[in-house]
Amino acid sequence: KHESRHLQFDSVLGSKRPISITVTCSVIFWRVASEDPEPQDRYHGIYFAMLLAGVGFLLPYNSFITDVDYLHHKYPGTSIVFDMSLTYILVALVAVILNNALVELLSLHTRISVGYLFALGPLLFVSICDVWLELFTHRQAYAINLIAVGVVAFGCTVQQSSFYGYTGMLPKRYTQGVMTGESTAGVIISLSRIFTKLLLSDEKENTIIFFFISIGIELMCFILHLLVKRTHFVRYYTACSREGALEGKGVPDHGTGYRVHHDVTAEDVRFQDGLPSSRISSRTELAGSGTYVRFGVPRPRIKRSWPSFRDMMLHRYVVSRVIWAYMLSIAMTYFITLCLFPGLESEIRNCTLGEWLPILIMAVFNLSDFVGKILAALPYDWRGTHLLIYSCLRVIFIPLFIMCVYPSGKPTFNHPAWPCIFSLLMGITNGYFGSVPMILAAGKVSPEQRELAGNTMTVSYMTGLTLGSAVAYFAYSLTSTSHSTCFHTETYNSSFTAGY
Numbered sequence: 001k002h003e004s005r006h007l008q009f010d011s012v013l014g015s016k017r018p019i020s021i022t023v024t025c026s027v028i029f030w031r032v033a034s035e036d037p038e039p040q041d042r043y044h045g046i047y048f049a050m051l052l053a054g055v056g057f058l059l060p061y062n063s064f065i066t067d068v069d070y071l072h073h074k075y076p077g078t079s080i081v082f083d084m085s086l087t088y089i090l091v092a093l094v095a096v097i098l099n100n101a102l103v104e105l106l107s108l109h110t111r112i113s114v115g116y117l118f119a120l121g122p123l124l125f126v127s128i129c130d131v132w133l134e135l136f137t138h139r140q141a142y143a144i145n146l147i148a149v150g151v152v153a154f155g156c157t158v159q160q161s162s163f164y165g166y167t168g169m170l171p172k173r174y175t176q177g178v179m180t181g182e183s184t185a186g187v188i189i190s191l192s193r194i195f196t197k198l199l200l201s202d203e204k205e206n207t208i209i210f211f212f213i214s215i216g217i218e219l220m221c222f223i224l225h226l227l228v229k230r231t232h233f234v235r236y237y238t239a240c241s242r243e244g245a246l247e248g249k250g251v252p253d254h255g256t257g258y259r260v261h262h263d264v265t266a267e268d269v270r271f272q273d274g275l276p277s278s279r280i281s282s283r284t285e286l287a288g289s290g291t292y293v294r295f296g297v298p299r300p301r302i303k304r305s306w307p308s309f310r311d312m313m314l315h316r317y318v319v320s321r322v323i324w325a326y327m328l329s330i331a332m333t334y335f336i337t338l339c340l341f342p343g344l345e346s347e348i349r350n351c352t353l354g355e356w357l358p359i360l361i362m363a364v365f366n367l368s369d370f371v372g373k374i375l376a377a378l379p380y381d382w383r384g385t386h387l388l389i390y391s392c393l394r395v396i397f398i399p400l401f402i403m404c405v406y407p408s409g410k411p412t413f414n415h416p417a418w419p420c421i422f423s424l425l426m427g428i429t430n431g432y433f434g435s436v437p438m439i440l441a442a443g444k445v446s447p448e449q450r451e452l453a454g455n456t457m458t459v460s461y462m463t464g465l466t467l468g469s470a471v472a473y474f475a476y477s478l479t480s481t482s483h484s485t486c487f488h489t490e491t492y493n494s495s496f497t498a499g500y
Helices: 041-065 068-074 080-101 108-132 139-169 172-199 205-226 232-248 309-338 354-373 385-402 417-433 434-442 448-477
Strands: 004-008 021-027 259-263 267-272
Touching: 004 139, 041 068, 041 080, 041 108, 041 139, 041 172, 041 205, 068 080, 068 205, 068 354, 080 139, 080 309, 080 354, 080 448, 108 139, 139 172, 139 434, 172 205, 172 232, 172 354, 232 267, 267 309, 309 385, 309 417, 309 448, 354 417, 385 417, 417 434, 434 448
Parallel strands: none
Antiparallel strands: 004 021, 259 267
16 A cells, blocks of 8 residues: 655755655555464474375385395395495485585575476386386396485485475475375385285285385375465475575665665654664665655566585584584484494394394384484474483493394394394384474574575484495495304295295
């Protein structure tokens, strides 16, 4: 609504008679609730979409490593699971650093969409050309699987890192939703593998169906993302963060004139010089020096320039100084987990359960990790140093799992219940202490820094995964000769039923 008001002011030029001017201005109602109310997530649809997003960027990798029985049968005597894990982590570390460098250069949704395409391609290729049609020799298939895992690692990590920056701009619960989705991916894949193996005895057929289930879920997650990013809820919060970033950069105001603010309630008119507050700046612009224009003129488009390397490093340094304890906490949590999962857990054997034992242990871990990430939604404002201490205490799981496979042939904890109990406890603590730092870190910085904080936390997360995978290779040397004499590769598929 525009109003024309006839205002009189004493001349500042020395004239004895008043100067009359007419100013056309907009009436601004400062009732925020009715002007631009915060959108509500009706029926928790956006939260569910973010949960599925978490499923989408861990499901492809889980699909490759959860069919551990198929991998052991096809590549007996090899370290295929360890090789896949290390390949994934090394490529993922490079990808997350690259994504952190490109966060200001490429749009958020471009990075996410490319990540989905990189994840779907290898899944389709391996399931059709290798598992179904068997077009490659044994050596070629081994290499192709590692290359496929590497491509998946690059795409899913760019997607994952971008999503944490994405949810950093939304309310806190949506970051927790994404991390819960990560665990949900493990649960879905574990259940998918168990049911396909139980319902179909032919290993080739159940593995093909297992992969196609994964492809269908991944495609659904991609389509859902394309729909959700256009919702008013998402656009509102991302726009708020971007407006804060623009104001934080201090865009210069060309012109030396004044802005006019008409307060209807107080029947008052104020002239303001310099930059106004964020609420006024989004509604007012000056056309030139000393010129009055009506409110609502759109802001002139500013040419986007890429930041210098020095500026990029300075931005990351400022953010890291605030969230350093949360960065170390999440790195330590995933370092300890990756020392043991999936590598060492996939090598635990039992004469009764046979090849089913590592599948069950992985399923227990994924289910308990899911529970841990749900518990992370409970409101509690942890201090960063306290989180770091509790994350370090999880180191106790390393000797406990080693005693499940060592000494060779007769481990200290040889009953199958022990690794399941340890996996349960490790999963709950991994889910909780792997989520809380990521959830809280974004709230410690200003709104315009939240996407960068989410990406920086993902760098720490991937650093912990990389170091943990390197240590896992040492643990593999303890398990390479630890299989009992009662267990043979030829009985992989029959060992479960033979024990009962």
